[in-house]
Amino acid sequence: MPKRFVVAASEFPDLPRLAAGFELAEALTAASRQLHETLTPDSTLRTAARLAVDILPGAEHAGICEIERGTAPRTLAWTDDVVRSAEAGRTGDGQHGLWDRMWDGPVASITDSEADDGGDVLAALGLRSALSLRLRADRRRLTVLTAYARKPGAFDEDATRIGRLFTAHVSIALDSATVREQLTEAMHTRDLIGQATGILMERQGIDAAAAFESLVRASQRENVKLRDIARRIVDIHNGP
Incomplete structure (x- = not known):
């Protein structure tokens, strides 16, 4: 499943944009199908982390964690060990201010961990960019999907838009799996x-x-x- 939606050149200026939109819709439909085929919330989260790398432009790694006020975050699903290391390095409500911002809005990002305050953990692991997207939230607890990249500025407005569409599918599938369980x-x-x-x-x-x-x-x-x-x-x- 391609990360970027490349279309052939056309004499019609709107066609590439429309074709890319169709490819995105098809990719999200396929992802949604895989998410809804999972049998438990845990398997839904594991599938979502894997699919996030395929769906989100710029993503190289992804993880899903649960954040509870006053306690260390708990990683629920991850694509590889670098994600576990990155998320284990955060304490309290989340270093870098990245996850702190998730209490107030559905999206938070780091453009360059070497330049942003508090990005020491990510920078030490060679992760320069991060994009966090909220899956679930209540007053005490958040469930957050975070995509990581080794390049600074990896996540632009398109990545954020696609990420929000993707997490909407994940949230629905997660609710269904929870009810089923x-x-x-x-x-x-x-x-x-x-x-x-x-x-x-x-x-x-x-x-x-x-x-x-x-x-x-x-x-x-x-x-x-x-x-x-x-x-x-x-x-x-x-x-x-």
Whole structure:
């Protein structure tokens, strides 16, 4: 998938721009398809990091991190070790001021880490440019995709525009994967509780309502989630 959208020369001055637009649309459609084929939020993030290098003009590396106020950022997906090194070098709410700015807007960038204040970590790794794009945000937590390049000034207005379009697709796919995972977990939990209820009914000679009530009381008494109580009963029942 090309990073830059090159079209043949034409006697019609608007045609190259339109053709490039069609190529971008096709690239984003293909990327969206790959994102929606992922089965879990983790696999969605890994796919998004990989695709970011293909989609964003100028990008050579990419990573996705979670930033929580007052804690060190946590890298969730990365294309290579240089990204992990770059993001591990940031502390607190984010050095370089790059991620600090993400609390106030959807985009932040570094034009040249050797010239910008606080770019020591990136400059030491040979990364001169960075473009951060917000995927998720609430008052306490951000999820941010950052593209990196070894050339200064690698990310222009086109890269930012394409990046925002791409992250919109990623956000939708991530929400879908999260809902899918939650529904799957809910189904597993329901089945697990059903098995535990059946075991208690058989052991204690009680009906389903009384067995479920017994599970709830045990959960409250031990301050343990209901599914964990149910899993314990099922594991003991199925054990050697």
